[in-house]
Amino acid sequence: MPRTLKIAAAQMGAVHRDSARQDTLSRMIKLLQSASTLDAQLVLFPETAFTTFFPRHLISDHKELDSFFEHGDNLAGSPNTKPLFDEAKKLGIDISVGFAERTADGNGYNTSVYYSASQGEVIAKYRKVHLPGTKEPFENPDAVNQLEKRYFEPGNLGFKAFRAPDLILGAQKKGAGSVQPGMGDPILGMMICNDRRWAEAWRCYGLQGVEVVLCGYNTAGFAPDLWGTRKPMTPKEAEDDAVFHHKLVMQGNSYMNSCFSVSAAKAGLEDGKYDLIGGSCITSPEGHVLAEAKTKEDEIVFAEIDLEECRQGKEKTFDFDRHRRIDQYATITLQAGVVEPELL
Amino acid sequence: MPRTLKIAAAQMGAVHRDSARQDTLSRMIKLLQSASTLDAQLVLFPETAFTTFFPRHLISDHKELDSFFEHGDNLAGSPNTKPLFDEAKKLGIDISVGFAERTADGNGYNTSVYYSASQGEVIAKYRKVHLPGTKEPFENPDAVNQLEKRYFEPGNLGFKAFRAPDLILGAQKKGAGSVQPGMGDPILGMMICNDRRWAEAWRCYGLQGVEVVLCGYNTAGFAPDLWGTRKPMTPKEAEDDAVFHHKLVMQGNSYMNSCFSVSAAKAGLEDGKYDLIGGSCITSPEGHVLAEAKTKEDEIVFAEIDLEECRQGKEKTFDFDRHRRIDQYATITLQAGVVEPELL
Numbered sequence: 001m002p003r004t005l006k007i008a009a010a011q012m013g014a015v016h017r018d019s020a021r022q023d024t025l026s027r028m029i030k031l032l033q034s035a036s037t038l039d040a041q042l043v044l045f046p047e048t049a050f051t052t053f054f055p056r057h058l059i060s061d062h063k064e065l066d067s068f069f070e071h072g073d074n075l076a077g078s079p080n081t082k083p084l085f086d087e088a089k090k091l092g093i094d095i096s097v098g099f100a101e102r103t104a105d106g107n108g109y110n111t112s113v114y115y116s117a118s119q120g121e122v123i124a125k126y127r128k129v130h131l132p133g134t135k136e137p138f139e140n141p142d143a144v145n146q147l148e149k150r151y152f153e154p155g156n157l158g159f160k161a162f163r164a165p166d167l168i169l170g171a172q173k174k175g176a177g178s179v180q181p182g183m184g185d186p187i188l189g190m191m192i193c194n195d196r197r198w199a200e201a202w203r204c205y206g207l208q209g210v211e212v213v214l215c216g217y218n219t220a221g222f223a224p225d226l227w228g229t230r231k232p233m234t235p236k237e238a239e240d241d242a243v244f245h246h247k248l249v250m251q252g253n254s255y256m257n258s259c260f261s262v263s264a265a266k267a268g269l270e271d272g273k274y275d276l277i278g279g280s281c282i283t284s285p286e287g288h289v290l291a292e293a294k295t296k297e298d299e300i301v302f303a304e305i306d307l308e309e310c311r312q313g314k315e316k317t318f319d320f321d322r323h324r325r326i327d328q329y330a331t332i333t334l335q336a337g338v339v340e341p342e343l344l
Numbered sequence: 345m346p347r348t349l350k351i352a353a354a355q356m357g358a359v360h361r362d363s364a365r366q367d368t369l370s371r372m373i374k375l376l377q378s379a380s381t382l383d384a385q386l387v388l389f390p391e392t393a394f395t396t397f398f399p400r401h402l403i404s405d406h407k408e409l410d411s412f413f414e415h416g417d418n419l420a421g422s423p424n425t426k427p428l429f430d431e432a433k434k435l436g437i438d439i440s441v442g443f444a445e446r447t448a449d450g451n452g453y454n455t456s457v458y459y460s461a462s463q464g465e466v467i468a469k470y471r472k473v474h475l476p477g478t479k480e481p482f483e484n485p486d487a488v489n490q491l492e493k494r495y496f497e498p499g500n501l502g503f504k505a506f507r508a509p510d511l512i513l514g515a516q517k518k519g520a521g522s523v524q525p526g527m528g529d530p531i532l533g534m535m536i537c538n539d540r541r542w543a544e545a546w547r548c549y550g551l552q553g554v555e556v557v558l559c560g561y562n563t564a565g566f567a568p569d570l571w572g573t574r575k576p577m578t579p580k581e582a583e584d585d586a587v588f589h590h591k592l593v594m595q596g597n598s599y600m601n602s603c604f605s606v607s608a609a610k611a612g613l614e615d616g617k618y619d620l621i622g623g624s625c626i627t628s629p630e631g632h633v634l635a636e637a638k639t640k641e642d643e644i645v646f647a648e649i650d651l652e653e654c655r656q657g658k659e660k661t662f663d664f665d666r667h668r669r670i671d672q673y674a675t676i677t678l679q680a681g682v683v684e685p686e687l688l
Contacts, residue, residue: 129669132661154669197661199543199600200673207675230630230656241630245599248631252596255589256543286574286585287592312574317476317541325473325498326677329544331551333673335665 003307008040011280013297014268036091046216046266047098053218055147058137069102098216110152118166126190127155159204161189193217206257213261221275243279255287258313267296285310347651352384355624357641358612361396380435390560390610391442397562399491402481413446442560454496462510470534471499503548505533537561550601555651557605565619587623599631602657611640629654
């Protein structure tokens with residue numbers, strides 16, 4: 001008995017520093033409607049989907065900085081974002097979407113939420129654990145800043161998998177008379193951008209039996225060669241390499257954790273100058289790319305998947321109970337530098 | 345200042361259950377001599393390189409089973425294996441090679457050693473941690489057994505990185521007057537076959553600053569579809585998929601740990617019936633395949649690498665000290681099943 005799910009990434013083209021919030025919101029709603037014509041049940045939007053990726057800028061104007069954040073815990077109620085959730089409810093589509101979160105005590109987080117259309121509310125929240133970049137801007141004026149460590153605190157909600165209710169039809173859910181392990185609604189996990197390069201994030205979800213990892217991102221197409229050890233690359237080659245790395249970690253970690261993944265980019269030339277990669281894709285538990293963005297614009301990437309395909313890996317090659325050797329892993333929970341290698 | 349290393353995988357074609365040990369040894373010596381013509385400084389041989397991959401058989405004859413093992417700690421002194429080490433010393437090439445190890449107290453391990461030509465001795469040993477397969481044979485007579493859990497104990501030596509002495513020339517080693525972090529002889533780590541699919545193995549080495557991971561393997565070209573959830577595949581498609589998975593984990597984990605990797609297959613139709621994949625390759629810290637086997641026979645796969653290329657990743661995207669969040673990783677050292685997800 002298959003457990004089918006129609007799933008989509010809503011890739012977004014560039015959003016600029018001066019883009020009107022309502023315009024961006026309209027684009028997102030249009031993407032959702034487009035996914036609806038494909039009968040998508042779950043749509044993933046990018047990291048900081050409602051605005052430009054502002055951590056590339058050193059912003060000293062508090063009012064401007066504040067305009068990129070949403071306050072409090074009521075994303076589905078904020079006028080800047082509510083229409084998207086209303087549309088999701090109306091269309092009966094679950095959505096996951098990233099935004100900059102400001103808490104009541106003033107902390108910032110790079111956050112994503114999962115909104116269940118059947119429940120009519122946000123049922124899960126994730127805060128990005130692996131913040132890249134630096135706290136202080138680079139001295140080199142040509143360097144592109146990545147100030148996530150300045151604007152955000154590291155995520156403090158862990159990697160908590162959750163079931164998305166009512167996505168799997170009753171007959172498929174029940175199997176032949178009884179609920180089997182792995183049956184029921186899909187087990188999902190959220191991560192954000194750079195998290196996808198960290199095997200620890202995937203494994204924390206994998207240990208909870210995750211079936212679909214959702215990952216929105218904003219990824220620069222060009223990274224400076226700090227050590228002068230790379231072959232010189234054209235901007236096009238650098239961007240191709242960044243897309244290669246993105247797909248490599250989505251495919252490799254999906255395979256090693258026997259799960260599907262959906263990734264959604266904010267892509268294109270933001271703020272008229274900063275190139276973000278596309279490459280939004282859906283990968284299988286065998287590590288294959290099932291669907292992939294063709295553009296760097298607003299685009300729906302769609303696949304119909306069968307969650308039962310996770311079982312081959314989870315119950316054989318990657319049967320964690322039988323094969324993991326946790327007595328050998330102790331150093332993983334130590335910080336690098338704490339570990340003194342016994343080198344000759 | 346580059347830190348160059350000429351490195352090779354010695355892929356081996358099939359070795360049969362009834363192959364004469366001396367014939368196999370001669371092939372290995374010939375491979376080493378072939379690598380020497382390329383000025384290779386380090387050559388990796390496969391897992392259980394000296395014999396067929398016997399764990400596919402249920403072997404009840406103790407004498408036959410014993411014939412596949414080497415006893416004690418003196419691999420470089422055993423008549424079955426000594427000529428290879430003698431040749432390595434003569435040619436001035438370091439080698440790493442896999443074999444079935446029998447300890448004094450009767451335990452079996454799937455082991456590899458690292459022999460330093462300049463030291464004239466084995467300087468490091470690794471015992472495979474992630475044993476695949478089952479302890480008992482399958483009831484289905486058509487199933488191909490994988491009885492590593494029957495014949496071997498899980499490795500108990502951890503993942504210990506080590507430096508291979510005298511491989512980097514003095515001028516390259518010293519840099520501009522002082523030894524810098526990351527300078528000096530190469531930092532190596534050994535893993536065996538199935539270990540390469542486990543991100544934990546890679547991370548344990550990554551945390552020690554590993555620069556080259558060495559991995560010998562025997563990997564079946566066809567794996568049974570236990571759940572009937574995969575698209576039906578021809579043997580050729582199944583083998584291509586197995587090679588895809590092999591390269592995916594070598595590339596993905598090399599990238600995520602900013603290290604090179606060398607992998608060496610025992611390939612081809614062993615025992616006249618059991619197909620093993622080829623695909624021996626060398627990957628870069630950026631996750632690219634630098635060199636790759638073209639056959640499923642005895643073949644040298646060679647690359648000249650610059651260890652300094654590890655620094656780009658180790659000091660930026662994958663700077664563990666700055667970016668890892670160990671407070672979020674606690675579940676990784678728990679066994680699956682111990683972790684109760686907070687699901688709806």
